[in-house]
Amino acid sequence: MDYLKPGDIETLCLGATLLGAGGGGDPYVAKLVAQQALETYGPVRVVDPGELPPDDLVLTTAVIGAPTVILEKLPAGTEYVGSVKALASYLGKEPAAIMSIEVGGLNTLLPIATAAEMGLPIVNADSMRRAFPQIEMTVFTLAGLPAGPLSIADEKGNQCVFKTTDNHVAESLARAAVIQLGLANAISCYPLTAAQIDEHGIHGSLTYCNEVGSLLEAVKRGEEGSWERFLTESGSAEFFRGKVVDLDRRTTGGFARSTVILEDLEGGDSTMRIEVQNENLIAFLDGEAVVTTPNLICLLDCETFEPITTEYLAYGNRVVVIGMPCAPEWHRPGMLELVGPVAFGYDVDFVDLPNQPR
Amino acid sequence: MDYLKPGDIETLCLGATLLGAGGGGDPYVAKLVAQQALETYGPVRVVDPGELPPDDLVLTTAVIGAPTVILEKLPAGTEYVGSVKALASYLGKEPAAIMSIEVGGLNTLLPIATAAEMGLPIVNADSMRRAFPQIEMTVFTLAGLPAGPLSIADEKGNQCVFKTTDNHVAESLARAAVIQLGLANAISCYPLTAAQIDEHGIHGSLTYCNEVGSLLEAVKRGEEGSWERFLTESGSAEFFRGKVVDLDRRTTGGFARSTVILEDLEGGDSTMRIEVQNENLIAFLDGEAVVTTPNLICLLDCETFEPITTEYLAYGNRVVVIGMPCAPEWHRPGMLELVGPVAFGYDVDFVDLPNQPR
Numbered sequence: 001m002d003y004l005k006p007g008d009i010e011t012l013c014l015g016a017t018l019l020g021a022g023g024g025g026d027p028y029v030a031k032l033v034a035q036q037a038l039e040t041y042g043p044v045r046v047v048d049p050g051e052l053p054p055d056d057l058v059l060t061t062a063v064i065g066a067p068t069v070i071l072e073k074l075p076a077g078t079e080y081v082g083s084v085k086a087l088a089s090y091l092g093k094e095p096a097a098i099m100s101i102e103v104g105g106l107n108t109l110l111p112i113a114t115a116a117e118m119g120l121p122i123v124n125a126d127s128m129r130r131a132f133p134q135i136e137m138t139v140f141t142l143a144g145l146p147a148g149p150l151s152i153a154d155e156k157g158n159q160c161v162f163k164t165t166d167n168h169v170a171e172s173l174a175r176a177a178v179i180q181l182g183l184a185n186a187i188s189c190y191p192l193t194a195a196q197i198d199e200h201g202i203h204g205s206l207t208y209c210n211e212v213g214s215l216l217e218a219v220k221r222g223e224e225g226s227w228e229r230f231l232t233e234s235g236s237a238e239f240f241r242g243k244v245v246d247l248d249r250r251t252t253g254g255f256a257r258s259t260v261i262l263e264d265l266e267g268g269d270s271t272m273r274i275e276v277q278n279e280n281l282i283a284f285l286d287g288e289a290v291v292t293t294p295n296l297i298c299l300l301d302c303e304t305f306e307p308i309t310t311e312y313l314a315y316g317n318r319v320v321v322i323g324m325p326c327a328p329e330w331h332r333p334g335m336l337e338l339v340g341p342v343a344f345g346y347d348v349d350f351v352d353l354p355n356q357p358r
Numbered sequence: 359m360d361y362l363k364p365g366d367i368e369t370l371c372l373g374a375t376l377l378g379a380g381g382g383g384d385p386y387v388a389k390l391v392a393q394q395a396l397e398t399y400g401p402v403r404v405v406d407p408g409e410l411p412p413d414d415l416v417l418t419t420a421v422i423g424a425p426t427v428i429l430e431k432l433p434a435g436t437e438y439v440g441s442v443k444a445l446a447s448y449l450g451k452e453p454a455a456i457m458s459i460e461v462g463g464l465n466t467l468l469p470i471a472t473a474a475e476m477g478l479p480i481v482n483a484d485s486m487r488r489a490f491p492q493i494e495m496t497v498f499t500l501a502g503l504p505a506g507p508l509s510i511a512d513e514k515g516n517q518c519v520f521k522t523t524d525n526h527v528a529e530s531l532a533r534a535a536v537i538q539l540g541l542a543n544a545i546s547c548y549p550l551t552a553a554q555i556d557e558h559g560i561h562g563s564l565t566y567c568n569e570v571g572s573l574l575e576a577v578k579r580g581e582e583g584s585w586e587r588f589l590t591e592s593g594s595a596e597f598f599r600g601k602v603v604d605l606d607r608r609t610t611g612g613f614a615r616s617t618v619i620l621e622d623l624e625g626g627d628s629t630m631r632i633e634v635q636n637e638n639l640i641a642f643l644d645g646e647a648v649v650t651t652p653n654l655i656c657l658l659d660c661e662t663f664e665p666i667t668t669e670y671l672a673y674g675n676r677v678v679v680i681g682m683p684c685a686p687e688w689h690r691p692g693m694l695e696l697v698g699p700v701a702f703g704y705d706v707d708f709v710d711l712p713n714q715p716r
Contacts, residue, residue: 090448090519158527161448161519169516169538176534180527 001207003043004112004122006035012206014220015213016108017307018324021296023256023279024105024131025063025070026309030113033075037113044112045121047097049201052194056096058123059084059191061114062107064135064152064174065184067278067311068249068256070106076155079186080114086159087151087188099123099197101138101190103205104131105309125197126205127190129327130296132339133255133278135174136167139327140190142334143200150174150189154181175254183254202329212324219305227305231322237354239283239290240272240321241265241302247315258310265302265318272321274299276310281344283321289348291323294330294339295356298322323353359565361401362470362480364393370564372578373571374466375665376682379654381614381637382463382489383421383428384667388471391433395471402470403479405455407559410552414454416481417442417549419472420465422493422510422532423542425636425669426607426614428464434513437544438472444517445509445546457481457555459496459548461563462489463667483555484563485548487685488654490697491613491636493532494525497685498548500692501558508532508547512539533612541612560687577663585663589680595712597641597648598630598679599623599660605673616668623660623676630679632657634668639702641679647706649681652688652697653714656680681711 001008013031016024038044052058061080063070088094098115100108103126115122127138135147147170152160160177164170170189178185192201212234218226231237242262249258255277262272273284280297282289291297299308302318330339341348359366371389374382396402410416419438421428446452456473458466461484473480485496493505505528510518518535522528528547536543550559570592576584589595600620607616613635620630631642638655640647649655657666660676688697699706 157521157523158531159521160531163444163515163517165515172538173516173518173535176538177531180530180534 001046001124001210003045004038005043006038009035009038009109011213011217012210013109013213014216015209015211016103016105017309018212018216018298019103019108019129019209019296020105020131020307020309021279021298022276022310023067023133024102024107025067026312027106027109029074030106030109033077034109034113037116041116041119044115046124046206047121048203049123049125049194049198052096054193054195056194057091057093057191058097058099058194058197059087059095059188060099060101061111061186061188062101063110063184064178064187066251066254066256067309068251069183071311073182073184079153079155080110081117082153082159083151083186083188084114084118086153086161087149087191090149090151090161091191095120096194097121097123100126100205102126102128102131103209104128107131108209122206123197124206125201125203127201129202129205129208130294131279135171135189137339138190139202139329139332140192140200141167141338142332145190145192145196145200147189149191150187152177152181153186179254202327216305234324235353235355236322236324238320238322240270240285242272242319242321244313244315244317244319247313256311260313262319262321274321275346277344280310282341282346282348283323289341289351291353292341292348292351293344294326294335295353296324296326298324325353325356359404359482359568361403362396363401364396367393367396367467369571369575370568371467371571372574373567373569374461374463375667376570376574376656377461377466377487377567377654378463378489378665378667379637379656380634380668381425381491382460382465383425384670385464385467387432388464388467391435392467392471395474399474399477402473404482404564405479406561407481407483407552407556410454412551412553414552415449415451415549416455416457416552416555417445417453417546418457418459419469419544419546420459421468421542422536422545424609424612424614425667426609427541429669431540431542437511437513438468439475440511440517441509441544441546442472442476444511444519445507445549448507448509448519449549453478454552455479455481458484458563460484460486460489461567462486465489466567480564481555482564483559483561485559487560487563487566488652489637493529493547495697496548497560497687497690498550498558499525499696500690503548503550503554503558505547507549508545510535510539511544537612560685574663592682593711593713594680594682596678596680598628598643600630600677600679602671602673602675602677605671614669618671620677620679633704635702638668640699640704640706641681647699647709649711650699650706650709651702652684652693653711654682654684656682683711683714
């Protein structure tokens with residue numbers, strides 16, 4: 001991937017939907033936005049952080065809010081570049097490149113559109129390689145890098161800038177602001193240098209996203225052995241095939257939360273329960289946690305193998321539940337306190353996947 | 359008042375407590391802070407807005423939060439100058455003077471300390487000449503002047519800057535932020551030029567505060583005819599003498615709210631009910647509204663004539679309830695929608711005082 005062109009977005013979008021782990025916002029609209037931006041402004045150069053001069057400023061942009069709201073509140077198109085410009089203006093420095101803070105869900109694709117519009121390259125790295133619901137949940141926090149100064153912009157022209165003493169305060173201030181601004185806004189956070197991203201970020205996130213998207217495309221085309229190949233090459237494992245028999249959904253505290261109950265599709269007695277805060281966080285098989293955050297829990301349609309985001313999940317859906325390994329960069333000191341089950345209030349131990357790569 | 363010296367603060371403080379209309383935060387700590395700042399940094403020059411070059415930037419500073427919290431969370435001392443500097447840095451322009459946004463409660467005195475520390479004059483004007491609980495409740499909003507860009511700072515070093523499309527959004531974002539930052543923080547808002555303040559502000563607020571403070575001092579000394587003189591010269595009227603028999607207090611939505619019930623002190627059947635959101639908003643005598651916002655409802659101790667702020671009010675307190683006229687600058691189009699009873703959700707008509715000056 002040297003350059004991203006409109007034709008590259010479809011595969012990336014499929015990978016991004018999967019890496020959203022049920023959250024991250026359905027990327028359909030972001031796909032159209034990215035494709036149109038690449039058509040209008042031309043291809044976007046993809047760079048590794050090490051290719052940039054070390055002191056170059058890299059700015060991120062993302063939607064912040066609840067997927068259930070993002071689904072209905074379409075972007076105006078001005079808020080993402082707006083959030084980057086607001087932060088650049090506050091910092092008094094222009095960005096040399098744009099980066100996705102989370103390669104997973106629509107925040108994979110929106111930064112590509114922003115990079116195209118601003119005529120900047122996109123960095124092939126991120127801080128999650130999946131979606132997470134809170135700002136502080138990044139490998140940068142593990143490295144002690146600040147989320148701020150950060151900016152939030154809405155489509156009406158309201159702008160916030162926060163400079164915070166720690167990344168948990170950044171999350172609470174940003175969340176409080178987006179609750180006031182309609183729960184689907186643009187954020188630019190973690191203003192870092194190329195050298196900081198090179199040292200502490202997750203490398204090759206866009207490449208990985210494209211690879212899992214491509215593997216899944218083969219499955220969707222029904223190619224022989226493609227499902228096994230997808231599982232093997234992505235290090236994933238299948239945990240359940242079931243039908244959604246109960247779905248308790250609520251948008252509280254600025255998040256889309258739900259509990260999903262699946263019954264065994266083949267008529268067995270087993271049930272799976274999945275707890276969701278924007279993203280799928282823990283999968284319990286007959287009461288026992290079998291996949292836990294930060295590993296990814298992804299639901300795919302049994303027949304089309306299309307990844308299903310939580311806001312689209314419905315009673316009666318027949319799904320395959322897989323566990324995918326998180327990026328190896330997550331396995332650093334502090335991981336479990338920051339993004340393990342305990343970080344979300346669950347008294348559940350982290351569970352390794354059968355072939356957990358580290 | 360050409361210069362404010364430590365010896366001037368006591369009278370100003372008494373006037374400010376009265377003009378707090380039950381809210382504005384008890385100014386005792388702010389009095390000590392202001393006195394010490396004037397002793398340390400020297401007297402502060404008092405200027406009328408018309409004395410300053412018209413394009414000079416005037417910045418304000420105030421505490422924002424709930425009086426019940428402000429009472430217990432003492433200022434660190436760095437956050438007020440911090441809020442001014444954060445906003446000046448965002449605007450890229452240094453202030454020529456400091457102004458109080460609300461002459462009423464402790465926000466009368468904190469800007470004096472800030473002016474002393476920054477070596478700047480204080481402007482003899484404000485936007486309320488009483489205390490109000492919400493940022494948009496100023497005569498500047500009536501004039502269509504923006505509350506932002508505004509900054510919020512806490513004692514730990516967290517800073518927020520908001521640029522908003524209207525003053526109600528400014529209030530909601532600022533309130534959401536202070537709820538996250540401990541409900542007693544520093545704000546700098548309404549960055550205006552001297553000319554804008556001269557045209558749209560309330561003039562002579564500090565002088566007025568000093569005058570009512572001085573009139574009340576005479577009452578407290580027990581001077582013959584001083585109570586009648588206080589009422590006449592301030593345009594106020596006495597509405598009730600009663601004992602607190604019920605007090606329902608709750609801190610919700612970032613505000614200190616309460617309902618106060620008073621029984622007639624002389625044994626009559628009448629009762630007075632006062633509704634409070636940080637400040638006393640409406641006084642009902644036997645169910646009928648007799649004093650309403652934006653006029654001031656002030657409770658004074660029956661014997662000492664010390665104004666009582668809502669957070670100190672207690673069961674059994676014996677109080678005189680007076681209605682004081684709001685600044686004449688409030689009587690402009692839009693007043694009732696912005697600060698009348700309806701603005702606080704009460705289906706009650708505004709009531710003129712017996713000798714309402716306009």
